[in-house]
Amino acid sequence: MIDSADSPAAAPAQDADALFAQVYDRLKALAGSRLQRAGPHESLDATALVHELYLRFGRHGEARFAHPAQFFAYAAKAMRHLLGDRARDRLRLRAGGDWQRITLTGTGTELALQSAEDAMALEQALQKLEALDARAARVVELRYFAGLTLEQTAEVLALARRTVDRDWRFARAFLQAEIG
Amino acid sequence: MTSHTLRDWFERALEQADPDAWLLQHCPDPVLRAQVARLLAADAAGIEPATGGAARLAEEIGMPAPSAPAPGTQIGPYVLESLLGEGGFARVFAAWRDHAGTRREVALKLPFRTVHSPEAQQQYQREVRALAALEHPNIAHLIDAGIGAGGQAWIALERVRGAPILDHAREARLDLAARLRLMVQVCRAVDAAHRSLIVHRDLKPSNVLVSTAGQVKLLDFGIAKLLQPEDDAGQTAAPAFTPAYAAPEQRHGGAVTTATDVYALGVLLGELVTGERVNDGSGRTPSSRLGEASGGAGAQALPPIARHKVRGDLDAIVMKAIDADPAQRYASAGALAEDLQRLLDGHPVRACAPTRWYRTRKFVARHKGGVAVTMAFVLAVFAALALAVWQAGIARAEAERAAQQTHRATATRDFLVSVFEAAGPDLPREHRPSLEDLVEDAGARALRDAALTDDVRADLLLSLAKVSGALGDYDREHALLDRAETDLARLYAPDAEPWLRARVLRAGAWRGQARPEAALAELEPLQASFAARGRIGVDAQIALAQALADVGRGEDAAAAFDAARRLAAQLPERADELALRVDLLRSSGLIDAQRFSEGLAIADRALADWKASGRAPDRDVLQLLSAIGNAASIGGDAPRAEASYREAIALSEQLYARPHPDTAWAVGIYGSFLVAQGRQAEAEPYVERALSMRRDLLGEAHPESLDALAALGRLRAGQGRQEEALAAFEQGVALCERERVRQPVCPRLLGSVSQMQAIAGRSEQALATAARAVAAQRALGGPDDPQLLAPLGFLARAQVKHGDYAAALETTDELARIAAATGNQDGREPHYARFQRALALFALGRNEETLPLIDSVVAAQKQRTPNERRPLFSMLLLQARALARAGQRDEARAAAREALAIEPKPAPLDPALLANLQHLAREGRER
Structure with missing residues (x-):
């Protein structure tokens, strides 16, 4: 599932899919509770979210990651899935009937739907990018979904900073051109 | 087309001066060319997607509700049947399970929240257990609960068939009395749950069902707490309640207590009587909502009640229950039930006496900031107290029946629970009553709690007295002892053990109030x-020895301490520990009595004993190290003091994994020591750490926090940051006044403020503040208190500065008298007081008295603290002037030169004075 970020030799016996599922579940719970708590001025910050999750995993020792890099790769993937799932569900239930009544931090239905469409467009463009240049897609995941800086991204992917800069520039132009 | 083609073209084009022209020339494929051109345009636009922007999108999209499971789905042991209802936080299904061949029906609640982390699951299970233990005929029982796959929680509740109370009242066309009787049932059920420390949190008509037989059943008791989403840290994220019935404090995110339920009961009562929700913000009474003859009409309306039946008492009851201030509501749902019953019986309803809750809140409001005792501490104190009572009970009850012991233990436990309830464990920490409040409340409860037997009550009162004493509240300790003694007199012979306990406590209180002779009178005869x-x-023997040391009978005190050691050694258990304790107190006692060398010798011996014993380090050793540090520091042995202080810090960090007052103490005392040594840069981290630790652990108005604040002030003063120093001291004084702290640190802070005011040239203020400091210290420790030396010193200095020379002489006389009486002639304060006295004498023209005095002062200064150059400069200046006035020009010149060698250009000195000094150095006489 994750290609370049892992060092499979060092990874523990824990099944990668189970690890991912765990990260995803926890991130979902975390995002859910943050969302409900957030006031109108308090925005959900992916960086904070992912790092908080990282700390919690570290504290509880629930999942063992060979390297922090592996964690961030999983977290980025998990965030991407979270957003994709949520956007798909939202669009499926356009009328909003079953959408939870808990405050949406002041945003209206229209914005929610627009955002869901944006998220889906992003997901589709990212899939195209993945087919073209998988590494550039990884860079986007870490930057956009896990909130890492270019420096951190280079570290996680074990690439030269210059390479990541180039990947990012290409990915950015590609996504921009795709989404319009 | 491969990925590389597109990316390669893009990147190569970027390197060109004119990418478009270059592309046209080099890329033959028009489709690919168009693609690259779009990438280039996008790149040129330079739009940067937000880092981590995904989360914002997710937030805008919002949260999906979990999709509803289909009937027939198995959840835990239950099979879903049909959806009964759905709210903002959960769905409720009719469900059933096979139970030993019979079909058991339940209402199965499925919260939308999921419960993931192990902590959250444990918390959830704890709450479920508490709720499952709640059994009451008028409360629907929680049967079972669990957490399934994916963190899906489920709660199985007794399935109740009945109508919501408003529907029932309407359909059965209940009259007022019948409705009130229903409410009495409701209130009593709520009260019973409150006694099990469970709050409903979401009382509303749809949660109050009435069976066709007229029996009330409350639904969802305490369930709201299970439904509200929490984050993994256990913080409530979005409380689950129904706004229309929620009390103001609940809506504003405040503490949810039993008073919150009382509010909801009031709203429910109002609605049951009038058909309207009475908490609509209009402030209108229930009766004003009713017509004189008939109220609202229509099929939906409740049968109307005549206004006059409601006006007055029922209005008052409803308005009291829904008061915006929780403290003004009924103290309990039971009290509301009683008032309704009185109304039904035709008795007058209760007057609106202020409740305990209200008094406690008032007290806390008065002492805001000082309320800093954590629940953990309170728990520890009262747990120890309960154990003591329990053990005392067992020991004495050897001949008593076991049932009686059980009764006593139960009575004590119930009593402690009632104290805890008063502590408001639901309140945020800063609003919780302090330990002092709790002791006061507990004392009052002990006196009026009819369930306590005399001996248990006496035990409790003695223990509470001890806690009061430990808190420094000696007046209350005396009052509690007075009250305990009336019980003791009934129960025990005058030489019985409980009496001795009372005497020891009494002696401690007297000592705390600086009346050691009264303490002696308690103990010496026994x-x-x-x-x-x-x-x-x-x-008792230790207390006696301490009192003897206090009154200055040093030999007797030493003998009494020896006796205490012998007694301790004879004890069957923990004799060594006790002996160490005796030595510790003995050395502290001697050090307090300024008998440093004796105190140090004993401390050294105790420390050696401890090291030889191989025992693990403990608190007593820590205190011993601090005592050694203090003794060495005051006695002038700085290297030894420093070693002890550092050892104490290391030991306390070893003893306590978490921040602890003992660590804060050790850190702070070392910081103060370094400040006193003039090593400001080294001191700064210790001083700051001590202040923040003590404030966190003890609260800002705790004497040790105030001490740390004083140390910060001294540090800043030493750093030349006078404004900040004054601000620190003034903050301390303000805290003393606001919290009515009666501790030696307060006069000291006043003294420091005075000192800083003097330095700032505000001599008028300095004088007034110093006088306040002296008065405060006198009030605290009496006229011969050695602690008076410091404020008297400030006063003398301020008087000299202000030109009140005669008054200054009186002050220094007084200071010298106290110093002599307490064996402090060689201390710092008498030394500086002699300098002030010399200044005053010089100013009064009494030069022949000035000269020998200032000579001795200069000599002493050089010997005492060679590091403190500034005072020596001023002293030499006076010496030079006095010598010059006496015509001893050579000596005057030498003294002036010595002063100038210390500080050629002393900054805060008056330029004229400096010129005079320079003149003195040249000529040996003043200009």
């Missing part, structure tokens, strides 16, 4: 009996 009294006898 001295012969101590040996037969075991542990309490040792305590």
